[in-house]
Amino acid sequence: LLNIMIIDTRGTIDKKSCSECRCNHFINLPKNFYNDTFGVDGKPLSPNYKGGLFCCKDELQCKLKKGFEAPRRKLAIRYKITWVDWDQHQIPVRFYILDATDRVKKIGSLVIHDCQAEYTIPPSNAGIKHSPPHTQKANIPIEKGGYLIYSTAHMHTGAVNGTIYGQDGRVLCTSKPTYGKGEEPGNKKGYVVGMSTCYPEPGSIKIKDGEIVTMESRYKSGYRTGVMGHMYIYLVDRLPENIYRPTQV
Incomplete structure (x- = not known):
């Protein structure tokens, strides 16, 4: 499993609030967000939830400074996988x-x-x-x-x-x-x-x-x-x- 979260803070009014996923800092949070979003307990998210993973959904945009337009960027991850052949000296963890x-x-x-x-x-x-x-x-x-x-x-x-x-x-x-x-x-x-x-x-x-x-x-x-x-x-x-x-x- 490769789990990646990318938060674009360019031009944001408040980078700290954006990186901490403050719910009221997103300009396109759905109107029925709290009714349609379920927490770790499987129940609808409480209105007391002020920020975190559930407010950092795909395509949400932090509030930007007036007139700021960021150019699109293409990002990629490069990685290498190495391994050794299993033998009696390998110990599982x-x-x-x-x-x-x-x-x-x-x-x-x-x-x-x-x-x-x-x-x-x-x-x-x-x-x-x-x-x-x-x-x-x-x-x-x-x-x-x-x-x-x-x-x-x-x-x-x-x-x-x-x-x-x-x-x-x-x-x-x-x-x-x-x-x-x-x-x-x-x-x-x-x-x-x-x-x-x-x-x-x-x-x-x-x-x-x-x-x-x-x-x-x-x-x-x-x-x-x-x-x-x-x-x-x-x-x-x-x-x-x-x-x-x-x-x-």
């Missing part, structure tokens, strides 16, 4: 996406995950100097554990960091953002252009079967919509005999 909005419920032995995928940070403390970051947490049971070999977070502009903790409170990984400083693609000033990764010492971190880990997402205070706090982790049942250790980033 389990891939989890932990979401800071996950509202875990348990009915008997059945664990139900209710991930919201995104959330809104209220405007409290906005503009107050040295105000503490906004924190979003979720306690998530890992059904099948293993050795942690890699993890990184997915977060948006305004991110401070994303951290996962073990059930005993130990830090499993903290992923921090890199912000752009220029104008060229991949280094746009003010935007998150990368997240740091964790490659623990092989065998040093093991998550037990059923262990409850905590996903914590921290953002700078201030009103934000469409915020995400995800952590991707790779677990293995055993370690390879000849360990390859990538360069840490």
Whole structure:
């Protein structure tokens, strides 16, 4: 699966509102949008939904500065796929996406995950100097554990960091953002252009079967919509005999 979202902010009145998909910032939002759009729960979107993925639909246009006309651009993605032949030295991994909005419920032995995928940070403390970051947490049971070999977070502009903790409170990984400083693609000033990764010492971190880990997402205070706090982790049942250790980033 290759999932791509492209937001054109050229000539917009408010780039921040456009990139955060504020619903009232689109000039062609359908009149029956809230009745015809369904949220992650399968129900019509609430009028209280102010911004996020559901307002960033195909062909919607952010409000533009008066008289601005952007030339059409053709965009393409180039990628390479490489692989190795499978043998006894290849060890499969389990891939989890932990979401800071996950509202875990348990009915008997059945664990139900209710991930919201995104959330809104209220405007409290906005503009107050040295105000503490906004924190979003979720306690998530890992059904099948293993050795942690890699993890990184997915977060948006305004991110401070994303951290996962073990059930005993130990830090499993903290992923921090890199912000752009220029104008060229991949280094746009003010935007998150990368997240740091964790490659623990092989065998040093093991998550037990059923262990409850905590996903914590921290953002700078201030009103934000469409915020995400995800952590991707790779677990293995055993370690390879000849360990390859990538360069840490």
